[in-house]
Amino acid sequence: GQNIDQPTEMTATEGAIVQINCTYQTSGFNGLFWYQQHAGEAPTFLSYNVLDGLEEKGRFSSFLSRSKGYSYLLLKELQMKDSASYLCAVGSGNMLTFGGGTRLMVKP
């Protein structure tokens, strides 16, 4: 079966750094995606990892360890507009399985 776990909620302060963890157990692996979803809107792509290591893209970085079934999304210099849900998703075969999402609240 497919199982993806991530924390339900996190709170952080504007200007700080936050790390959102994701663990997964899937049959097959094509890559791991992170999406951002603001309330009432569609998910938007943030990052993609298929090899172990860190991928950096501006204020956002994503890490993958395939042997541990583990990924994290790192958000630096948090801004109020970063308040959203962050979705971890794993591609396997012809499916894309999402975790339940982590709702991040950024406070002043």
Next chain:
Amino acid sequence: DAGVTQSPTHLIKTRGQHVTLRCSPISGHKSVSWYQQVLGQGPQFIFQYYEKEERGRGNFPDRFSARQFPNYSSELNVNALLLGDSALYLCASSLWGLASGSYNEQFFGPGTRLTVL
């Protein structure tokens, strides 16, 4: 360039009715995937179509069906609606099928909000 479009935006149905949701992918994209997102949860994979063939199916009952047309647009059909089918239905398009094994970003449409009374 137009992104992924979905219609209708909102829909209200009653139990037992049938619904058809429509999706037009980004021009040049050959794969369309459908997801159901219940409030407060992550999207759940329903179907993937690539080159007009079903390539993947999630754990949904046979009341859910879909098809992809020669122009790569797609329809999702749900029969015998239940209260639990109330959700945001998302369509996503990508260049290749999900099993391509390479970078294959999915672009999501705005969704159709279905309410079953």
